Amino acid sequence: MVPTRELALQVQELAQKICKFTKCSIEYFIGGTMVKEDYAKIEEKNIQMVVCTPGRLKDLVKKYSSLLSHCEFFVLDEADRLL
Numbered sequence: 589m590v591p592t593r594e595l596a597l598q599v600q601e602l603a604q605k606i607c608k609f610t611k612c613s614i615e616y617f618i619g620g621t622m623v624k625e626d627y628a629k630i631e632e633k634n635i636q637m638v639v640c641t642p643g644r645l646k647d648l649v650k651k652y653s654s655l656l657s658h659c660e661f662f663v664l665d666e667a668d669r670l671l
Contacts, residue, residue, distance in 0.1 A: 589642055590665040593618040599665065600639045612636045617644045627651060642670060 600616035616639040
């Protein structure tokens with residue numbers, strides 16, 4: 589989880605470069621976009637890594653209460669700003 593949209597995009601782009609030769613599926617979810625499109629991504633893809641802003645994570649967990657049930661790691665980037 590990252591505090592801003594810009595940082596979410598940067599983290600997702602870097603993660604994709606790092607995982608380029610793997611089968612790891614990475615998506616980012618930010619506020620200010622169509623939430624229905626995010627729901628569609630979750631339903632159609634087997635996502636292994638999610639990068640998101642706090643508000644959008646809250647929206648996604650409301651709809652998909654089991655979204656975090658298989659989460660092995662949860663990283664707070666810039667936790668001082670998020671808290």
